[in-house]
Amino acid sequence: xxxxxxxxxxxxxxxxxxxxxxxxxxxxxxxxxxxxxxxxxxxxxxxxxxxxxxxxxxxxxxxxxxxxxxxxxxxxxxxxxxxxxxxxxxxxxxxxxxxxxxxxxxxxxxxxxxxxxxxxxxxxxxxxxxxxxxxxxxxxxxxxxxxxxxxxxxxxxxxxxxxxxxxxxxxxxxxxxxxxxxxxxxxxxxxxxxxxxxxxxxxxxxxxxxxxxxxxxxxxxxxxxxxxxxxxxxxxxxxxxxxxxxxxxxxxxxxxxxxxxxxxxxxxxxxxxxxxxxxxxxxxxxxxxxxxxxxxxxxxxxxxxxxxxxxxxxxxxxxxxxxxxxxxxxxxxxxxxxxxxxxxxxxxxxxxxxxxxxxxxxxxxxxxxxxxxxxxxxxxxxxxxxxxxxxxxxxxxxxxxxxxxxxxxxxxxxxxxxxxxxxxxxxxxxxxxxxxxxxxxxxxxxxxxxxxxxxxxxxxxxxxxxxxxxxxxxxxxxxxxxxxxxxxxxxxxxxxxxxxxxxxxxxxxxxxxxxxxxxxxxxxxxxxxxxxxxxxxxxxxxxxxxxxxxxxxxxxxxxxxxxxxxxxxxxxxxxxxxxxxxxxxxxxxxxxxxxxxxxxxxxxxxxxxxxxxxxxxxxxxxxxxxxxxxxxxxxxxxxxxxxxxxxxxxxxxxxxxxxxxxxxxxxxxxxxxxxxxxxxxxxxxxxxxxxxxxxxxxxxxxxxxxxxxxxxxxxxxxxxxx
Amino acid sequence: xxxxxxxxxxxxxxxxxxxxxxxxxxxxxxxxxxxxxxxxxxxxxxxxxxxxxxxxxxxxxxxxxxxxxxxxxxxxxxxxxxxxxxxxxxxxxxxxxxxxxxxxxxxxxxxxxxxxxxxxxxxx
Numbered sequence: 001x002x003x004x005x006x007x008x009x010x011x012x013x014x015x016x017x018x019x020x021x022x023x024x025x026x027x028x029x030x031x032x033x034x035x036x037x038x039x040x041x042x043x044x045x046x047x048x049x050x051x052x053x054x055x056x057x058x059x060x061x062x063x064x065x066x067x068x069x070x071x072x073x074x075x076x077x078x079x080x081x082x083x084x085x086x087x088x089x090x091x092x093x094x095x096x097x098x099x100x101x102x103x104x105x106x107x108x109x110x111x112x113x114x115x116x117x118x119x120x121x122x123x124x125x126x127x128x129x130x131x132x133x134x135x136x137x138x139x140x141x142x143x144x145x146x147x148x149x150x151x152x153x154x155x156x157x158x159x160x161x162x163x164x165x166x167x168x169x170x171x172x173x174x175x176x177x178x179x180x181x182x183x184x185x186x187x188x189x190x191x192x193x194x195x196x197x198x199x200x201x202x203x204x205x206x207x208x209x210x211x212x213x214x215x216x217x218x219x220x221x222x223x224x225x226x227x228x229x230x231x232x233x234x235x236x237x238x239x240x241x242x243x244x245x246x247x248x249x250x251x252x253x254x255x256x257x258x259x260x261x262x263x264x265x266x267x268x269x270x271x272x273x274x275x276x277x278x279x280x281x282x283x284x285x286x287x288x289x290x291x292x293x294x295x296x297x298x299x300x301x302x303x304x305x306x307x308x309x310x311x312x313x314x315x316x317x318x319x320x321x322x323x324x325x326x327x328x329x330x331x332x333x334x335x336x337x338x339x340x341x342x343x344x345x346x347x348x349x350x351x352x353x354x355x356x357x358x359x360x361x362x363x364x365x366x367x368x369x370x371x372x373x374x375x376x377x378x379x380x381x382x383x384x385x386x387x388x389x390x391x392x393x394x395x396x397x398x399x400x401x402x403x404x405x406x407x408x409x410x411x412x413x414x415x416x417x418x419x420x421x422x423x424x425x426x427x428x429x430x431x432x433x434x435x436x437x438x439x440x441x442x443x444x445x446x447x448x449x450x451x452x453x454x455x456x457x458x459x460x461x462x463x464x465x466x467x468x469x470x471x472x473x474x475x476x477x478x479x480x481x482x483x484x485x486x487x488x489x490x491x492x493x494x495x496x497x498x499x500x501x502x503x504x505x506x507x508x509x510x511x512x513x514x515x516x517x518x519x520x521x522x523x524x525x526x527x528x529x530x531x532x533x534x535x536x537x538x539x540x541x542x543x544x545x546x547x548x549x550x551x552x553x554x555x556x557x558x559x560x561x562x563x564x565x566x567x568x569x570x571x572x573x574x575x576x577x578x579x580x581x582x583x584x585x586x587x588x589x590x591x592x593x594x595x596x597x598x599x600x601x602x603x604x605x606x607x608x609x610x611x612x613x614x615x616x617x618x619x620x621x622x623x624x625x626x627x628x629x630x631x632x633x634x635x636x637x638x639x640x641x642x643x644x645x646x647x648x649x650x651x652x653x654x655x656x657x658x659x660x661x662x663x664x665x666x667x668x669x670x671x672x673x674x675x676x677x678x679x680x681x682x683x684x685x686x687x688x689x690x691x692x693x694x695x696x697x698x699x700x701x702x703x704x705x706x707x708x709x710x711x712x713x714x715x716x717x718x719x720x721x722x
Numbered sequence: 723x724x725x726x727x728x729x730x731x732x733x734x735x736x737x738x739x740x741x742x743x744x745x746x747x748x749x750x751x752x753x754x755x756x757x758x759x760x761x762x763x764x765x766x767x768x769x770x771x772x773x774x775x776x777x778x779x780x781x782x783x784x785x786x787x788x789x790x791x792x793x794x795x796x797x798x799x800x801x802x803x804x805x806x807x808x809x810x811x812x813x814x815x816x817x818x819x820x821x822x823x824x825x826x827x828x829x830x831x832x833x834x835x836x837x838x839x840x841x842x843x844x845x846x
Contacts, residue, residue: 093803186782212783248802248822257819260804267808329781335803337779 003177011159013144016041018153020130023252026088026586027051031064032131032155034146036234037078037138041155046132053705055547057087058115059603060133061104062610065113066709068137071613075108075226076233078139084191085133086123089586090549092335093248094256094263095578096270097551099124099333101207107225107506108201109400109455110483112614113607114225114506117546119332119341120207120218121189124549125150125243128250140235147178150243160237166443167192167206168359168393171217174240175210184244185210190217191239193228194395199445200453202400202485203228206392213328214345216360220332223397224509225484226455232395246334254588262578262585263335269558270337278557283320284330284340285366285553290316292370296640297490297516299375301429302406303479303627304636306490310379314369318381323347338554340365344385351436352390361389363398370488371402376409377429387435394443396453399509401442403485404456405435407478416469423447456480476626482507482616491628493643494520495672496531499679502624503535505607505617511552512539518570532682541571543600548583555579602703605688605695606710612694613713618721619693622680630672634661637668644668692721723791724829724846725772726756732841733758733765739833739842746832755816755827756842767841770814770827776806792829800824 021028031044046060054063061083068081082105092098101123107114126134129150136146145160164170171190179185190208197203205228206219222228253259274280278287289311292298296306320326323344330341344361364372364384372387373379391398405427411417412427419426423441425434425448441449451459460478463469479486484507491497497520500513515534518524525531545552560574567573576593583591591599611617631637637644638661645656648664652671656664684691688699694717700706735758743754757768772793777785784799785806802822807815817824834844 093801212781246801248800256822260817260819264804264808267805271809271811327778329779329805331781334781334801335805336781337805337808 003173006162006173007177009160009162010145013157013159014039014041016155018043018130018155020150020153023127023250025254025588026251027056028127028130028132030131031060031133031135032148033135033137034155034157035138036136036140036144036157036236039157041157044135053602054606055087055599055603056132057085057090057100057102057549058104058546060085061102061115062113062603062607064133064135065104065106066606066610066613069106071615073106075106075111075230079137080106080230081135081137082227082230082234083133083135084123084126086127087547087549088251089582091124091127091251092253092259092582092586093246093333094259094335095582096263096266096331096336096338096554097333098335098549100545100549100551101126101222102546102549103205103222103227105225105227105230106614107227107483108229109226109457110507110616112482112611112616114227114484115546116205116222116224116227117511117551118205118207118222119209119220119551121209121333122191122207122239122241124333125189125241128243128246129241134239136234136236139233143235143237145174145237146239148239148241150241151245163237165193165195165198165237166393167194167219167395168389170238171206171208171219174238175208175217178240178242182215185217186212187244188240188242192237192395193231194393194443196439196443196453197228197395198232199450200396200442201226201229201455201458202397202404202453203230203232203395204392204397205231206395209332211343214343214360218332218341218343218360219362219392220341221392221397223399225506226397228395251586253586255585258585259582262581265578266554266558266575267337269560273561274558277559279316279320280553280557281330281337281339282326283316283324284342284363286316286319286342286364286369288366289314289319289369292366292489295521296493298370299406299488299490301377302375302410302477303486303490304410304633305639306492308374308377308379311374313379314373314381314384319364319369323381323385336551336554338557340553340557347385347389349386349389350382351386351433352440354393359389361385362392364388367488368398368402371399371406372435375402375406375488376435378432378435379430380432383432383436387432387439390436390439390443394439396439396442397485399487400455400485401439402488403479404452404459405438407456407459408438408452410477411463411469411474416463416474417467421448421467455483456485457483473632476632479625479627480508481624482621484508486628489514489516491516492630495675495679496525496534498624498629498676499531499535499683500538501628502622502676503680503683504539505604505611508624508628512542524570528678528682531679532686535683536686537571537597540597540600540604541576543604544579544596547599547603598703602705605700605703605705608689608693608695609710609713612717617693618717619680619684619691622693624676626669626673629676630668631665634665637661637665690718694718723772724844725791726769726827726829726834726842727771727845728767728769728842730764730766730841732839733767734839734841735760735765736838738836738838742832742836746830747828753816753818753825755814755825756833757816768813769833769842771812772829773811775809775811776815776826779805779809781805790829793826794828795823795826797823
């Protein structure tokens with residue numbers, strides 16, 4: 001369709017002209033608030049207290065969301081908000097991974113705050129346009145586009161009836177519509193969801209950046225927790241921003257030289273060491289597929305197993321040599337020499353509404369190869385790439401889709417559901433075409449697609465209620481916790497990683513802690529206290545990226561040549577020091593590596609209390625499905641019998657010969673479950689939380705987070721538990 | 723391709739090249755785009771050989787090869803990420819903390835003209 005014809009159908013609902021604030025040391029000091037129910041726009045001041053306690057990024061998102069909602073607010077309540085904020089470091093161009101946006105809302109999957117970290121140009125452009133955060137509340141009557149012109153200082157809300165909904169089409173339309181010409185397209189960034197986002201609870205947001213070499217709009221995803229579902233429920237079709245005039249000092253940093261030096265250290269490591277370390281520039285996160293399969297950590301058949309003979313068909317080498325276009329600086333923001341945003345170009349779609357189209361697919365990343373592939377028993381790279389494409393353009397989370405489809409497949413193979421339930425789809429492990437059919441149904445909200453799109457937690461309840469499924473079995477094999485699907489690592493042999501998933505704020509996503517190698521492979525954290533220390537330090541350290549507008553990957557996906565000779569190689573001390581220096585370089589505020597952790601602790605504990613305020617966030621919510629802890633079935637036990645028998649002998653003092661497999665499964669379960677409980681005790685103690693997982697008043701006071709509204713929630717929770 | 727070739731073994735570190743480069747291209751500043759590092763065994767000359775590695779790492783296509791084969795920076799496009807500096811195999815992309823945009827040798831030949839030992843020569 002002609003772009004002019006689409007634009008001509010726009011109806012201006014409101015226009016807000018603003019005077020752009022000058023950035024100073026990473027902040028503009030202003031937040032843009034938009035209420036779609038009232039077509040109202042206003043500016044809010046960002047106070048010094050906000051900066052000190054919440055820093056930026058997801059800290060700002062959580063603070064604004066707290067102020068906007070009550071314990072009764074649901075994800076689809078008008079007062080629920082979507083907040084997008086980068087953080088003080090976000091937008092610098094000299095250090096890799098510095099263009100992230102953090103998105104916060106009440107999740108339709110978990111009914112509490114979710115935060116998601118996403119690349120693309122929007123976050124930096126928002127800040128350069130004068131805003132530390134964008135806060136959207138209310139619901140529009142009809143589909144709207146919010147447009148921010150960061151140079152002119154204009155915000156508009158426009159009804160936009162004719163644009164596509166699916167992300168790859170919509171983003172191209174809007175990039176062309178708002179860009180002056182091809183050269184100008186890099187100055188536009190679009191946020192969109194997709195048709196499946198409005199028909200499921202696992203919707204994502206796609207943040208775009210225009211790839212000048214491919215001349216195509218690329219999409220990066222705020223994937224976890226159903227944010228795209230909230231976006232479409234608010235009838236937002238897209239948020240578009242334009243900003244022209246990118247230079248390297250728009251953050252007005254306190255000390256540019258400090259940032260340049262730190263950035264150059266990392267650029268040189270990428271130039272010299274990446275090829276021998278992780279090959280991030282060549283294959284992105286897909287570099288770990290083979291490693292995971294080799295260490296029995298690649299989820300196969302709904303996390304039953306950790307490897308598969310056909311894993312070689314989706315190996316790192318396959319994606320590197322056959323699919324990923326090489327030699328392009330694939331950063332999702334300027335200055336990212338890690339360049340992991342790989343893409344498959346000239347890919348012809350074989351199914352669904354876009355059959356025959358030749359497209360650029362973003363990814364696959366490791367999570368997609370593992371979740372859409374191995375976990376569903378699918379080892380055909382082209383099916384994985386096509387599923388990846390459709391997840392993105394339909395606007396759903398590849399991780400949730402992969403994990404819940406694996407769950408569906410196990411239910412199907414166990415006869416819990418059949419073809420009558422699935423509208424004739426034979427959803428067995430390995431049936432890639434059925435997985436594609438399922439995703440097309442989810443996008444339309446049709447039949448079993450509507451059911452699947454509710455996510456694993458709701459499907460479990462439905463299968464019990466409607467099909468008489470064994471509830472305890474489904475709770476064992478349904479890989480969700482707090483309502484969120486697990487990301488794609490087998491944690492059975494790493495107690496620390498069981499906690500790394502289970503003791504998270506938002507649900508089982510590995511962005512808080514990935515401890516499998518420290519724990520299982522290198523045995524660096526053998527005691528409960530060691531594991532608890534790791535489950536304190538790493539979640540806090542990694543939270544910091546989300547406060548600053550940073551990506552986690554440049555922290556440890558390349559390491560300095562001398563890293564292994566340092567005191568604590570797992571922390572990558574050289575890079576921690578880089579972060580201390582770029583924070584100082586941008587903000588002018590002196591910190592050290594300990595204060596860095598305290599900055600995170602303030603927000604982390606605030607988020608935990610926020611969860612409690614929403615009726616979650618207690619010990620009972622930190623329980624995990626047993627599939628993440630040990631072998632649920634005899635089949636699983638027998639598949640790794642030697643390992644488990646050895647453990648029974650060495651850890652429990654039992655002679656495996658004396659027991660039937662069924663009893664061995666049970667003995668192992670009792671032992672492992674108890675280990676997890678002991679882990680929780682140790683971690684809560686280290687984090688300064690009570691036995692029930694409530695941050696203690698003393699801890700909150702120590703952190704300076706003893707805000708009256710926070711203390712009130714904590715006191716009430718303690719009283720309720722008595 | 724117009725480029726400077728170097729022979730480190732001939733360099734006596736007289737630094738006339740640095741001085742000539744500065745005077746020809748960056749008068750009134752301390753900038754230069756050829757640099758000599760004095761070493762015990764053999765001095766080292768850092769100067770661009772126009773290999774173009776920087777062209778391929780630049781995220782905004784601000785670096786290009788001109789009609790004579792010389793690699794140049796279109797300053798208005800540069801976003802100051804310094805990836806070109808970090809990835810230069812010759813350590814011959816330069817920057818300073820007072821400016822955003824890096825700078826490099828444009829094969830003007832001023833340094834070649836003053837080198838007394840033919841440690842650097844212009845190849846066309």
